[in-house]
Amino acid sequence: MHGLIFHTLERFVVETYGHTVWEAITIEAKSPTSVFEPMLEYEPMLLDRLIDASSVTLGKARIAILEDVGTFLIADTERVRYLLRFSGETFRDFLLALDELPDRIRLAVPSLDLPPIGLVVRDDGTTEIFWDAMFSGGNHLLAGLIRGMADDYGALITIDAPRAGPLRVSIHGAVTCSATEHDMSKAVAS
Numbered sequence: 001m002h003g004l005i006f007h008t009l010e011r012f013v014v015e016t017y018g019h020t021v022w023e024a025i026t027i028e029a030k031s032p033t034s035v036f037e038p039m040l041e042y043e044p045m046l047l048d049r050l051i052d053a054s055s056v057t058l059g060k061a062r063i064a065i066l067e068d069v070g071t072f073l074i075a076d077t078e079r080v081r082y083l084l085r086f087s088g089e090t091f092r093d094f095l096l097a098l099d100e101l102p103d104r105i106r107l108a109v110p111s112l113d114l115p116p117i118g119l120v121v122r123d124d125g126t127t128e129i130f131w132d133a134m135f136s137g138g139n140h141l142l143a144g145l146i147r148g149m150a151d152d153y154g155a156l157i158t159i160d161a162p163r164a165g166p167l168r169v170s171i172h173g174a175v176t177c178s179a180t181e182h183d184m185s186k187a188v189a190s
Contacts, residue, residue, distance in 0.1 A: 001044040001134065002112045006036035009050060012072045021057060028053035039111065047135055063140040063161070070144020074152060083108060084149055091155035092171060095119075095127050095146070120166075128166040143167055 013022045026034040029049040036042065055062045073080050083104060087097035102114035118130035129146075133139055143161035146169060150157040160168040 001042055001047055002109075003036050003040040003042055004038045004109060004112055005134075006042050006047060006050070007038040008073065009047070009054070009069060010034075010036050011076075012069045013054060015076065016068075016072070017058065025050060025053045025057045028057055044135065051135075051137065062137055063163075066137045066140035067144035067147065067161070070141040070146070071148040071151075073145055074148025079108075081149075081152060084145075085152075091150055091153035091157070094149055094153065095169060095171070096121070098129060098146075125170065127169045127171075129169060130166045137163075139163070139167055 010022060013025060023034055029046070029052070031046060031050060051062055051065060054060075054065050058065065060068075074084070075081075084094065084101075086104070087094040087100070096119065099117050099119055101117055105112055105114055115132045115134060120128045120130070122128065129142070131139065131142055133142070139161050143159045146167070147157070147159060150171075155171055158170045
């Protein structure tokens with residue numbers, strides 16, 4: 001599995017909980033290393049062990065950790081947020097362009113091959129997102145990423161992220177904030 005995924009989990013834990021906690025997690029997971037290189041490949045089962053060890057060490061459910069990692073990608077990694085902001089001016093534009101996400105990521109990281117993302121927009125306005133995640137709980141990582149982008153766009157949403165099956169995203173109210181307006185309002189607030 002691509003090292004960028006491992007490196008992201010490492011960065012999330014170190015920046016949120018500290019280096020000592022990350023060391024404890026890698027020991028609990030019986031990891032051969034505590035430092036993951038973004039461009040190397042690692043054994044897929046190691047990721048499951050690291051997530052399970054994170055759950056035990058942090059006392060949080062596995063799905064909560066994965067959602068937090070997805071949100072962290074947006075909140076803490078400007079490059080990822082900007083890459084995703086090219087999807088459109090509104091959150092709805094972003095959501096409807098999610099099927100392009102694997103190709104966009106491949107432009108930035110050619111060796112990271114994400115599975116395709118499918119979308120179905122229901123008559124009630126709910127968007128269902130189908131993604132054959134690369135690892136157990138990957139739906140929750142995607143849910144966290146979507147939640148982070150909704151916050152960035154200023155959209156009020158509800159996400160239903162079952163363990164299996166599609167994510168269901170409902171947008172509440174009008175979403176009209178453009179990328180430029182939102183970035184300017186952040187700059188004025190600082």
